[in-house]
Amino acid sequence: MDYKKLVADCIKCIPDAQRQLYEHFAPAMLGICFRYTKSIADAEDVLQDGFIKVFKHLHSYKFEGELGGWIRKIMVNTALNFLKTSKKYQYDLSFSEMPLHPVSTNDPVVDLQTKELAELIRQLPTGFQTIFNLHAVEGYSHVEIASMLGISDGTSRSQYARARALLIDWIEKFSLKEQPEKYGRK
């Protein structure tokens, strides 16, 4: 796909080009939004806000990195804003010290399906879920995460360790045929 032409046409507000850009990236971006939220409806709200930002700021994209990566960053930031401003996520995004879950010494081989793993990540408390997504999936360092969420990097590290331990515990249990709740549209 010729991204340069597509971006140029989107900047000119050509509807077909906008639709094409959306259709090309929307499924992957909804996957990202889905990992940060607790429901598909919230994920779609984040996706909507994110794409509005994408079209608004597309003129500032300088082709210095991949277009997908640029859109992905916008989606992650939109998701973080959504979590910060949405009351129902506020309770879980407190990053308070919680009892440490036992850390598994044996890292499991993740032989779950993609959607099953994503569902397990979404079962984590919002704080854990956010930090796990940012560090394990997006690849941000703890210092970066600390500045993004307004916490110390130590908190980020400890929260991540707990999230990771909890998730490994669940993966192991899941592998032993303990079925988690099915996710999906309500």
Added chain:
Amino acid sequence: MEENKFEKQVQQKMNELQIQPSEAVWKKIESQIEKKKERRWGLIILFLCSVIILSGGYWLWNGEKQKVVENSRSEKSMLEKNSNSSATIKEDTIVQQQIHSTSESANRKNNDVAKDEEKRKAKENTLFNNSKANQPFNLDDKSATMFSIKKKIKDKTDGKTEMQISSAETSQKQTVNENTINDSLNKNYKEISVDSLSKPVVLDETIKHEDTSKHQQAIIETIKHSNKKRWKFGLLFASGVSGAGKDVFSLTYPAASYNSGNLNSGGPQQQGFSSSATKAGFGFIAGVSAEKNISKKIEFASGINFKSFSTSFKLYDSAGTYSARIAANKYINHFNFIEVPLSLKFQLGNGKHLPLSWQAGISISELISSNALQLNSSTGYYYKDNSLLNKTQVGFNTAFLLTLFSKQKNSILIGPYFYYDASKIANEGLYDKKHFVFTGLHTQIIFGK
């Protein structure tokens, strides 16, 4: 190493995650993008209208200024001409006296030796020479005046040859202004019988008086004309209470639940959450005004204003997120507009010291920003969505204004102001079918008398 292995596996799997969004998401995105385009166009149109109004006002202002300068110049020249003509009138008095004495002697001769043609001709020649002798001192119009008088004398004394003299005299060139003055003089002379020629001074005063009054009238007309056409500019500020209600008299509305239709699309619908009562807040209007007389007692007023209205309700949260679940904290919704008012100002009564006027008109406003919250009644959360608000608003304004310092160069207008927004604030959401109402004190400074 182990940690990296686990993370890599997770990262790989999560990067593969793709979910097809529902069609409604794109429709919402599309409508938002289009609204932004429309809003941009709205702002461009508003900006262009403002530029046209301001440049038109400036052009008219300059044009009228030039006209006033030209009028004052023509008045000056009229005054100069009038002073000349009054000098002429004085000279005419002398001539009339001469004519008068001549006519008396002619009458006498007519009685004594009526048939002495030679002598009469000699006298007429003397008269003619007299008038000619005055010419370097006088204007041509005097000759016409003399002709008029002499004709009357001739009619009375049965003269015959005066027409020849008159044709010679009237052949001289006369300017338009001089003609006007001559006409006026001739008219007066014709109306007066020959007997009344014995009172030439009275006649002169009448002419002078009529001429002065005409001149004054002309000046008044000029001033009136220039005042009527001139734009007056000013600054205005109105502050007071703004609110949103269902009718003209309501600034508040009680707690109620609303369907937002925006959040949790596809999620389960819950009932029960309602907004707290919406209360009135502070509002103000500030801007520049331009006014112009369209008749003796009616003025047209326009301008461009920044208008800010606010309403308030209570929320739950303390850190930037909002909920209607527990009413505790106050939140103020601001609505900022650019407004173009179009009004007529009617002068009431004949108050000379404190003139009172009634202003009424319409205002076209464009929403430029707002922090207004909407309520999702199913979740009980407030959220911002300005796309639900109608961007263009049309309302009615009215005010009773008392003019202070009306005889000074800059006058101040002060009085109660009322505004009602005929357009709905929004067609859905928390402000569904509500209208803005604003009432306050209007103050305005008009520059120039």
